[in-house]
Amino acid sequence: xxxxxxxxxxxxxxxxxxxxxxxxxxxxxxxxxxxxxxxxxxxxxxxxxxxxxxxxxxxxxxxxxxxxxxxxxxxxxxxxxxxxxxxxxxxxxxxxxxxxxxxxxxxxxxxxxxx
Amino acid sequence: xxxxxxxxxxxxxxxxxxxxxxxxxxxxxxxxxxxxxxxxxxxxxxxxxxxxxxxxxxxxxxxxxxxxxxxxxxxxxxxxxxxxxxxxxxxxxxxxxxxxxxxxxxxxxx
Numbered sequence: 001x002x003x004x005x006x007x008x009x010x011x012x013x014x015x016x017x018x019x020x021x022x023x024x025x026x027x028x029x030x031x032x033x034x035x036x037x038x039x040x041x042x043x044x045x046x047x048x049x050x051x052x053x054x055x056x057x058x059x060x061x062x063x064x065x066x067x068x069x070x071x072x073x074x075x076x077x078x079x080x081x082x083x084x085x086x087x088x089x090x091x092x093x094x095x096x097x098x099x100x101x102x103x104x105x106x107x108x109x110x111x112x113x114x115x
Numbered sequence: 116x117x118x119x120x121x122x123x124x125x126x127x128x129x130x131x132x133x134x135x136x137x138x139x140x141x142x143x144x145x146x147x148x149x150x151x152x153x154x155x156x157x158x159x160x161x162x163x164x165x166x167x168x169x170x171x172x173x174x175x176x177x178x179x180x181x182x183x184x185x186x187x188x189x190x191x192x193x194x195x196x197x198x199x200x201x202x203x204x205x206x207x208x209x210x211x212x213x214x215x216x217x218x219x220x221x222x223x224x225x
Contacts, residue, residue, distance in 0.1 A: 103164060
């Protein structure tokens with residue numbers, strides 16, 4: 001079965017640079033979620049999109065932005081990178097309004113290292 | 116969404132049942148209970164979910180108390196590969212947030 005695809009899997013950037021992470025949801029999934037997980041921490045919800053519109057916002061820094069495109073893939077853009085942005089970034093997808101509960105499926109994550 | 120409370124860590128002997136508790140005393144009628152686990156730095160993996168009835172699948176069983184204020188995830192025969200952080204999450208099924216709390220780090224001991 002198709003899973004959530006994230007790219008790149010690993011990314012190394014310098015401070016003050018920009019980075020873009022991509023997420024390709026499971027086919028026919030209409031909702032995408034982004035999470036940040038720092039070393040030794042639990043996943044923190046950043047932002048979600050439903051049908052290409054931002055649907056909810058968590059602890060996403062102002063330096064970060066995201067969008068969902070017409071093919072439902074999503075991109076997380078991070079600017080003015082700081083050392084503290086070094087983390088695993090997970091994307092998840094789901095189907096809204098599915099019969100029963102809305103189960104999220106997570107990707108394998110993108111590891112960002114800021115030097 | 117309701118807040119959940121889980122013990123920070125637990126041990127379980129290999130081959131025995133692992134029973135992971137979760138308190139969600141402020142849960143409301145339309146909120147589901149979800150369980151996920153994360154094996155070191157991998158993406159969180161869905162285990163099971165339920166609303167009010169007990170549920171079982173090929174991975175685990177979920178027991179929800181009648182008042183729905185707590186639940187227990189049961190791994191019937193724990194293996195070393197079940198060593199992971201287990202998260203109990205409560206949310207509305209139509210919600211677009213999905214918040215992880217501080218889960219339980221389960222260590223399966225040989």
